Amino acid sequence: MNIYDIVDLILAKLSSNPALDIKLEIDDDIFVRIRNLLSGYKLFPNYEAYNLVKIDKCDDLAQQYREKGNDFFRKRKFFSALCAYNKSICFSKAHSENMGLAFANRSAVFYEIDEPHLCHANITLAKHHKYPSEKLLKLEERDKKCKASNSIKPKTSKLLQLTHKVNPKYPFIINCLSLKLNKEFGRHVVTTNILKAGNVIAIEPHFNGILLSDQVFKRCTNCLGQFNLNLLPCEHCVSAMFCSQHCKDEANKKFHKYECDMNLEGIGKFFTVAVRASMRTFIEALFIFDGIERLKNFLKEHKDIAFTAFDVDKSSSDQTYHQQLFMTLCSLCSNEERRSTVENFRRAIVCVILYEYLILNSSLQNILRSDENGKFFMNFMFKHIQIAESNFHELYSLKAEKMEQSNEQFGVGSFPFASLLNHSCLPNVFRLSSDGLNYVIVARHIEKGEQIFDNYGYHHSIHTLQQRRNGLVDRYQFNCCCDACVNNFPLFEELLEKDKDFDTFISNDLEEFEKFNTEKAERAIKRYSKYIENHDKNIPSYEITLIQECMLRCFRILERSKSMFNLNFIET
Structure with missing residues (x-):
């Protein structure tokens, strides 16, 4: 059972009591009311029974x-x-x-x-x-x-580099991108130059990234890198590994000194990824602002300021830079007003249960035990859980030990620039995860002045119109009006074939992908990019959709080489 299963059981027990008149509205006293209810009716979960208490080394x-x-x-x-x-x-x-x-x-x-x-x-x-x-x-x-060995490591492909001049203030994106604001799209990103298929327009590090619980022994807890699994342990817990002493020291400064008290593997299975990511945001904020009092004061002073990646200045002092990154996260939409009262009440219960867990089972109790700080923490979590649900990006890599081109999610992360990209069911970019980095790569020709569109997991070639509408409303609370939705573009298997010479062009690529090395992948990307540019007028078509998927596969092969993945890991 996870946290929301527990919450539903709690609500069922409370609702079955006719003497109780539960006020669901989110107001200033919501967390006190919930805590009194859970405490009075003994409804807090047994944290040890759910494997949430720290496991000692053995x-x-x-x-x-x-x-x-x-x-x-x-x-x-x-x-x-x-x-x-x-x-x-x-x-x-x-x-x-x-x-x-x-x-x-x-x-x-x-x-x-x-x-x-x-x-x-x-x-x-x-x-x-x-x-x-x-x-x-x-x-x-x-x-x-x-x-005595002379083993030589492959070089990183030049195709995994930004393909235009770099933004001088935020050097993780190209300089021809700008932020616009209008009534139809709200904040959105456009290009001031023509962009071509295969162009890399962003290579952005995560501000806040966490691993899924099954990745603890495969990746660095700090930078999320895999490094051929050559990792160092935490000396005090069994839930974290690091790629280097530098990452270990940085993690201990930023967040692990608090997380070390917890059973992170158990927490990862019990709480949702959004809850874990929001807890990490809070802990890192304590580090950035050197304590909870300065954090509270900062949020009070900046509560009405909207901040984006385009306002961040990497040349600022390290503390100012990280405060700016934190502000970009706080400025993202939570969609609270679009959610039902019951949904918001369920999240409030989650915040109370997490708070109770932390004051009983972590060194955060020294910071959170006072009523004022406890209330601040639960309000913080209530907002940031919703921000994480709507804005954090899932991180994927090729499934490490398998030859087939299957993806494996290894974590989630917040990316200030990528969070500004709107959704389309026919996107013009795709994203590629490389350890803790997020690559944004052009999928088809984009004219000067056009908007950059990402995909939030609902694509016309995979999901029907009704599936997309239901999924986007349920998770992101909006109705999509992209070309694919307005014109009801077909699924992949129903797309028209528009190029009679395509079979000759694609040749044996589909069968040969598992044998592709860096050089073959680079050559293929250049061929695919040129094909997409030359056949742009055919979108949507069977050929373009297939070529875009092939190009993404090739970029994943380059990423695997960049991350020094050893092909001898592949198990048959």
């Missing part, structure tokens, strides 16, 4: 996970082996022999997949963590072979 479990890793290793399932070894490392007590053994096991995987530098690094870690002296000879022999 050498017995560490050994079990390491033995699982050994089983995977013997079957040459290297990705699964590293996941198990990482779990063993996290559960090992600091500087224990178990940790040294798991690092040594990791070095064996990296040796097998031809990653000599990572192999050597893990041998060094094993030696520093009480690796048994009687087994050192085997490690030393492996290390000598690593040092």
Whole structure:
């Protein structure tokens, strides 16, 4: 069960009591009323029963996970082996022999997949963590072979770089993009130059990014990078790993010193991603403003100021820059006024349950225990949960251990620029996740003065008109009036074929994708971009839609190479 299942049970129990007249309206006393109800009728969940209490490190479990890793290793399932070894490392007590053994096991995987530098690094870690002296000879022999290796890493593709001059204030987007405001679209982004298919117009880092609970042992908690699973554990919890000492130190400063007290894996399964992301926003805000009092004062002083990525100045001081990024998040729409009273009341219950959990199970209790700070926190969460639901972006990558081109969600993130892009069921850009970065890539020709349109997960080639309308209203509270909706464009399998020479052009690409390397993907992108430009008048068509999907696949192949993903991970 997750948090909203619990909330529905609570509402059912309260509604079944005829003596209760529950006031659902969201007002200044809403959180006090809910807390009194839940406390008086003993309706707070048992946090331990839902696996929300911190799990201690345990050498017995560490050994079990390491033995699982050994089983995977013997079957040459290297990705699964590293996941198990990482779990063993996290559960090992600091500087224990178990940790040294798991690092040594990791070095064996990296040796097998031809990653000599990572192999050597893990041998060094094993030696520093009480690796048994009687087994050192085997490690030393492996290390000598690593040092003799001449393995060469591929270079990052030039196609994964911004293709126009960079915005001098916000250097993650190109300089020919500008923000407009009108009655029909509200805030929206247009281009002042012609953009062509395949152009990269944004490479934006997340302001706030979190991993899904099943990704804890696969990616860095701070930057969200995968780094071939060569990760370092938190010394104090079993729910976080980091790609480097720098990321570990940064995370501890910004948020992990509070999250370390919690069972993040359990929280990830119990609370929604939006709740977790909003909690992270609050914790990082404490760091940015050096405490809750300054945060409260800042929000009071800036409550009527709208701020966007186009107002951010990266050249400002580090604190000012991060305050500006925080303001862009606070300025996004929550759609609260468009939601029903019952929906808002359900979210208010979630905020109270989260607050109660934190004051009982985390060091945030020292900050939140007072009535004033508790009320501020719950109001903050109530707003930001809704902002996250409407504006945070899901992050995907190619499923790491599988050869087929399937996607796997690994997290969510807030991106100040990408959050400004409006939706279309026939978008002219697509997004690509690369660890903690969000790439925005042009999908078809865009004329000077045209608006940039993203897709919020409802595309005319995949979903019917009714499915799109229902989904967009339910999640984002708006009715779409794009060309695809007005003209009821067909699903992919019903699109007309308009190019008799297309089969010759596409050749064997669809069957060959799994064999594509960086060079083949780059060549294909250039061919596809040219085709889309030359056949723009055919949109919508079977050919253009298929080519756009092929181009996205090729960019994912380039991204996989950029993130140093080792193809030997692929398990058959």
